Amino acid sequence: MVCESWKAKLDTYLDGEIPEKEMRTFDAHVRNCPSCSADALTKVQMKRAIQAAGKRFTPSAEFRKRMQQSIAPKRQRSFRLGWMLAAAAAMILVVGSLTSAYLGIRSGRDLASRDHVYSEIADLHVATLASSSPVDVISTDRHTVKPWFQGKIPFAFNLPDLQNSEFSLLGGRMTYLDQTPGAHLIYDVRKHHISVFVFQERSLKLPASLENNFLSPKKPFNMETWSQGGLRYFVIGDASAADINNLAKLFKTTSS
């Protein structure tokens, strides 16, 4: 089989920079072509080796401390003191509630890394809802919310049509997990807020046991996560397990 046209794009494919539709075709070809899969393996080994070798230098603790001191804002005791105190009190409340939620989710020190990911997602969900401006793009129209992410995150995704469903879209914002940019959508169902997070799967360092894991009944939030089309989805909220699952199904259908 002549594979030159595929091989010419192999680096771009492995960098995750090929359009999603073409990516699926490429996946299928690489799976079935021994020559291309061998080349892909070699290139992946090289990428991993460079990644490992590239993380080589670490700043000293002293330098970090010096830098933190040099960029820390100078606190002013002025007419803004009252406002600052109020803000500080609010921060303490937020941090307190976040810590409680965090500790509530993390019931022990020996939590598995899977639970750690759940905790991070729960934190993002809680922190956003506690914010005075939970969304950056406020719209119930998916055709408004989706284009807003263009150029802000390095991938595209589809939003489900909510007609004839109980869900309504409130808006979206950018978010970060494991230093990876992603999309955060917020939905409403019977006065419960549900967060949907979308990240590039390849950018996250997730435990293998996370795959298709469903719900966490002993925790404050129900959560479902899955991987589809190179993207990792998380759906989380205090709504019922059935609601979480229904919203997840809508996304899965739209993205398939």
Added chain:
Amino acid sequence: MFYYVDVSGAELQPDSFEELAMPLFDQLYNFAHWLTQNREEAEDLVQETYVKALKGFSSFQLGTNFRAWMYRILRNTFLTSRTGLKATMTVPLDLEEDGPEVAVERDTPETLLFDRTNRELLQHTIDELPVYFREILLLCEVEEMSYQEISETLSVPIGTVMSRLSRARKTLRDRLRPQVQAGAGTAAMAKGTNHGL
């Protein structure tokens, strides 16, 4: 490390800068050290980058890529910190016009190399690459930046990112090959099983 940053505020405050910039500290330092190849210079470069970024933070546009912005400041600071370096950063046009690497030879012992985790050899070879190849490899493979982010960081079109990356990978591979083959041969000789190499 997991962290969360919020760039949604109506106004960018100095507090926001610290929250956004400090999580990038380790990565920026690593990149700076690769560029300067010297700890003291790397520290100076990172420090100058943060000072410049803090000064210019009010002009940072919400919704744009903060990480790429920081890396761009660091790189530009690096370029202007060494006399004449800018000239060496200019990649000859004929390099950019070359197409992507197409063929991959099957019988190279790369697998052996990386199975043995010969990290120092690889680090040395990356060190020896020209800066314009070194930086793009690190941004792509270590910082895992998208082509768009690299394009913003280096201020070059995405097409240039792709061709330069391809050339960088090919150059690295070409320089590694003789060392790898020598290493593989030596290892096999030591085991007394040099057939097939």
